Amino acid sequence: MHEMSICESILGVIEAQAVAQSFRKVRWVRLEIGPLAGVETEALRFSFDVVTRGSLAEGAALEIIAPPVTAWCMLCAEAVEVSQRFDPCPKCGSHQVQITGGDELRIKDMEVD
Template identity: 60%
Template sequence: MHELSLCEGILQILEDSAKAQGFTTVKSVWLEIGALAGVEQSALEFNFDIVTKGSLASNATLNIINVPGTAWCMQCADTVEVSQRFDACPQCSSYQLQVTGGEEMKIKELEVE
């Protein structure tokens, strides 16, 4: 269950940002999570509430922005959307795909006071 350690990392980023920017409370966090990032969204939401309890983000709302997975198909030379690794190209059914997006997880936006 690596979502727990991901949430601990998020909290560390929030605490470091609070020190650097001078805010004391996090009201909302927007995360961009790629379809190919290997993150279980429900586990992340559950662990976020546990990890942030008693912290500057204890009452923060976690908002998730889903980013589709994309890959470049060597066969048809087009960028296509994929839902998981090793999918076939939805246009030509080739398996010669190179992932180009959807692996990221990043904090996109914060609402603080």
């Protein structure tokens, strides 16, 4: 389950920021996880609770934002939304589509004390 190691990395970033910005407690964390990031969100939620026990993020609410999968169609030169990799362009039907978003995995923001 790589979600556990992702949460350990998230906690590492939070702890580094706590030192740099002098905060002691995290109230909530908002993550941006695209549908193509390869992350199981329920496993991530469970892992976040386990990994943050005894840390400054213990009990912090976890919000997950799922941005749409976006792509650039090389044939019609349009930015489009698709459902998954290898989908055709919804405007012209071309398969010459390059994914431009939807594979994000980042800490968007957090509230701290």
